[in-house]
Amino acid sequence: MKPVIAPIHRKEFLQEDGILFVRTDGIPEIMIKTPLILAGLIVVALTMPVQTSFSSTRTLDLIIHSDGSTHVTSEIDVDFLDSDFELSLFGSSIDNFVAFEVISGSLLSVDIIEDKAIVATLGSSSIVVDYDIHDLISKEGRIWTFSFDSPSNYSLLMPENSVIVGMSVLPNNMKQIDEQITLELFSGPTQIDYIFGITTAPTITNQREYTLDFMTAGLIIGPIITVSIVAAVLIKRKQSKSPQIHVVELPEKQSESKSLDPETIFSLRPGMREDDKEIVKFIFENGGKVFESDLRKKFLQPRTTMWRAVKRLERLDIVEIYKKDLQNMVKLRNDLEVEN
């Protein structure tokens, strides 16, 4: 077996030598291509910064929320020739990232990798990015600190009821809308310390604006309200007194106690009929007053007979007759005088 194998190996070796000779033939071609490739790479490398320089931040607005997050809204001009735009974010804790084209408002797809966002601009020249970031605010005790190194000028809306207690740089401008302060800040590092207080005071022009405070308002309004209420109470009381005079029940009850007893009446009117005396007794036993109808029922008298009897007593000033609930009420008088 060995004599057969040995020539085959030798033959392959000889063939490899031949292949090496062929490679040597391609050297001039490689020598030409390599500088071209290198030149191309250099051109690409030189072009990259030029491409990135096409993007610029047009506006940058930050809103600090009371929970310590910051909402970032930025309008950025991008190179419309690029299909993708790589955006450096201000931190890696990003939420609710949205990118859309300014003109059409159409949403753009985004890939976020740590603190970078790659936006598929699709030929847009201007885009808006919108996101929440949690890396700009820190808190120690009750003091919150906003730290930001901005690449451009920006606006910062402070949270409601916040009180700024320290600023590392002075703002370019400041506005106060309701109870929120907006600062316009320059690019570069900024640190703002704030706490949450009661409320921010309105812009103070002079001391007089503060004179109408709770104390003054209380001193003015309090007595006015008190006087008004006292007057209302007095008027109400005065009004409520007059109807009491017209209450029928009260004088009636008083008269009940003052009704003369039958014996006194009989002594003052000695010539009374016996049947009339019975009527008087019955009235007295029923509290000094009865309906005429009750008298009829009691004494089983016809209407006219009883009416005459009652009228007879009235003429003697023993009773008085008045209407109550559309009936005749017969009541013993308490001011009976001696008959002349």
Place this chain on the structure above:
Amino acid sequence: MKVIASFGLLILVASMILGNPAFAESLDNVRILVLNYDGNSATVKITWNYDDKATNYKIGCVSCNPNTEKFTTGNNITFNNVTPFPNSSYAMLYVITYDSENKIISAKQLIVDLSQ
């Protein structure tokens, strides 16, 4: 009648409480007086209502460069060299009240137009 009288009494008491600074919350009533302003800096007198819970007050100027702060136990302070923000006449100050344990009770931002 009784209801009206009670209601009147309630309003009277409420107005007395509201009207009395002793019952006011901390920093409810802050007064600022610009004593002088020369176009660059001003002297500002700040007065606030008495609060029995507050034992210490911190007053600071944020628009001053560098920021300045002072402490007092009273209910007023005179702040010198208060400077406004650049290109404006508005100064930003603050008052913080602390209790006996040095905890913040309340805070208030003061924005003062020094030119008025």
